[in-house]
Amino acid sequence: LPDYSYAGYKNGEELIPNQGVVYLATDYGVVANDGIDDSKALINAVDELRAVDGSVILELPAGKIILSDIIYIERSDFILRGAGSGENGTILYFPRPLMYVHDPEPLKELREYLMEFDKRQREEKNNIDLAFSQYAWSGGFIWTQVPGERVKSYLEKYERPVNVLAKVTSGKRGDFTVTVKNNNSLKVGDVIELQLFNKDGEKGKIVEELYKNADVKVGTHHFNFPDLPIVRQQLEIKLIDGNQVTFKSPLTISIDTSYEAQIVEWKHLENVGIEHFSIEFPMTPRIAHHIEQGFNGINLTRLYNSWVKDIVIVNADSGILTEEIANVTIQNITTRGEHYAHYTVAMAGVHNVLAENIIVENSAEHPLSFNTFSTKNVYKNCTIYKKPVLDQHSGANHQNLFDNITVHINELKGDSYPLFAGGGAGYWKPSHGAYSTFWNINIVLESPHLLKDPVLLNGMLDGPHARVIGIHGNTSFLVKYEPLAYIKMTNQSLHDVPSLYDYQLNSRLNYD
Template sequence: MIRPAITIFCSLVVNITMAQEIPKILSQKTNYLPDFSFAGYHFGESQIPESSGKIINAIDFGVKANDQLDDSKALLKALKAASAINGNVIFQLPAGRIILSDILYIERSNFVLRGAGSGENGTEIYCPRPMMYLKDPESLAELREYLTTFDKRQRETENNVDLPFSQYAWSGGFIWTQIPGERVKSYLDKYEPEPNVLAKVSSGKMGEFTINVSEVKNLKSGDIVELQLFNKDGENGEIIKDLYQGAKVKPGSHHWQFPKLPIVRQQIEIVKISGSKITIKTPLTISVKPSYQAQLAEWKHLNEVGIEQLRFTFPDIPRVAHHVEPGNNAIFLTRLFNSWVKDVKITNADSGILAEEISNVTVQDIITDGPHLSHYTVTLGGVHNVLVKNLKIYNKTVHPLSFNTFATKNVYQNCELFADPLLDQHSGANHQNLFDNITVHITADKNKSYYLFGGGGAEYWKPSHGPFSTFWNLNVQVLNPDQTKPVLLYGMKDGPFARIIGVHGNTKFEIKYEPDAYIEFLNTSMEKIPSLYDFQLSKRLKK
């Protein structure tokens, strides 16, 4: 028996039968579905390890919890000692409240910052004042120049706001991983470095694992490098058309105004080199053509860095405006590969966990809460193959879940949003990201609709996302649902070729997602395959 057709505001809808067990898109070749299973620590093939190594106890360097005194100097002394030790190191924090008013930079591999747990009897890092009162970080100098050069300001005439952007609106954290001197985000063309090019890449096909190269320099199996694709051909560059698959969207000017900036980048592991052919561990997100002047470049990064078993607390200070946040940011992840954050609770942050220029990192078992309106919880910008799982968001946030500029093949899995949820895709050539088995709690407006699919970001980086962004098994729980009328879920106007599979909840739904979304299993839960990531990973590992 065929179910009655449901009115959907999109170009393509697939009706299903009662007997169908899995979505057609899993077997169709005509509707492309990316393989997201490579996201996370060691490509999803290994569990986050139980930490082992030389333990450096912070209390041995004068850190004393619960004494209401600032622990920053003692923490910095202990961190310096821990960082100087060869081999695997665990920097152990004590239980109780530790007061931190300076940045702890993690700048080496094989290093774990560990507390005594994120619960009431665990380790609390309390930050009494925001980062705006600290010495300006050297690594944000280019960002500060960019903000002043282009007069980046938050202007809200209705609220009497005309204030300069903060350098901490989307960068920085009291725990900060970095390689000193290595740039993590491009802002001004004059600072674009000359990369250490290891090979020129002439061709490769989207979704496949081989690339053809020339001029190979010192590459070997096991190397982690960055694949970079460029637009050197201006507003009508071929790569723009390929990136958006001919969709009816208008790309912003940043797609062609910075020819030195890779418009698509992907951190890859080299599996095999055979003459001019290189086999890579993960599939290409778009095809490579000669006009893209693609290359493999050196990618400096840290390995096996962990942050775990602790909580951050910030004062609930008054919020002034968007983009002028003073810097109550917990963790800033940059230049990481095969690393993790787990078992962390964050209260009253401006931004909980920010990420740039990382790959194959797992962030799991995270809670954000508090009365303070946050900018971000865990956001993914300029990152590749990052897995965020078991994130629970209790606080109101401008961008609760957000895929940002240059984010590719990342996954939010098994996350739950309790306060004004929004699934945000924030412009900037981001494409092929997955919202997987997400639960949201919403209150429909008087018109029985809800703005769920956000498309943030500046006009010069539009559209909101590229093709094949995917929503899988989205569980929408409506407060006091009216069963006589479906709730309309809407918001996205410039997100081409999205895949929306298995939207369901405690009432019926309609979806408006433009342009050209593929929608299947509407108002049907994905009981057979609740997680696309788990399904694809299991299938890959069984081969």
């Protein structure tokens, strides 16, 4: 099993902070419960506080605040705090979707990509042939970013040279130390990005390493873009000793010279917090998959050692979206409403992110999802009440953990249920790499006393070398997970170690 205990704020070693100089949003003209849009006032408050030194808390008043524009958070040491997510707390109400906001500059490349490649949702039986929305998997009304910094590659014309700090020649999976050619541009405390490439085509050694030579079809994106990294980790440098560089968290795969690995500069924000309020959207009908209008709550990009906590999200297309963040904790989030969502709390292109106590009360296409390039992330102590799927969404994602998850299944498909169905485009298949893990998954079936035979949990055909341990519930189950899965302790609740993350973290901290 990989060591997942490095996920979350400060690698799980420190509590989320609660400090900073408090500034009241009401002093900038934000007024709750007056029926007037407060977008300009709140944007002005955030903009003015960008220049304030030290840790800053922008405190929102209790009551309903109407907003219709994007709130960009673009500085470190900043907390956006409400008066609570429950009764008598703060409600951010967005009456209109993002499609009515001026096209965001950070999504310009995505918009051009969708048009150039004619990305469309085609469902002949439903008479649907519609262009993808730029907000299907990106964007949000609360949006963290480093201005001008790209977070995802779509078109070659937008590629820019990166600031290479060192070339890496070797390192072992699970170890913390790599060998570099030149360390002159590195220093202890730097947060960098480690990049690994596939320069050797369809049969490249890094592809074999990701999928451990399993008999799975490998999509073309693994070898059609040799100049883009196929494995990335955002890491903090702990020690430099000659040509040996030691990080605070371990490598996901061993490094071979053919990967042309490198350490590059990674611009990001730190100590950003979003907490203690609810986000509400009006109920709207779903059009189709990928045609979302943009009722998206929070979009996290370019964050390190940051957090989102105590947020209730109602009727969203996507509650919380992520891209290129690391060591972030997302906790105590509830998504609900009658609107059919695309994502609830999604992980895409992220590393060492901990999402805990995520309660999914609404129906969603991908209730919990590890997406492209996601590595060493954890969903822990989460509950899905409707149409559960533990989604792994293709794109070289590997070594992610579903930990102590409870799912409620209200309708079987015959005598089975596709709990492990993986999404994603064919050019990024298979669904995940080696060692992705399911630990202590509790299945709650409606009317289990009516069943005579064990229920088959399936849905995964191209997820090699998974670890599926402790699948259990209120009836008897069979587990089918292909290919080459390590399946143990089915129909056993792991009472002694309910959370693998907690066990590994406690073991590490006690050992240290």
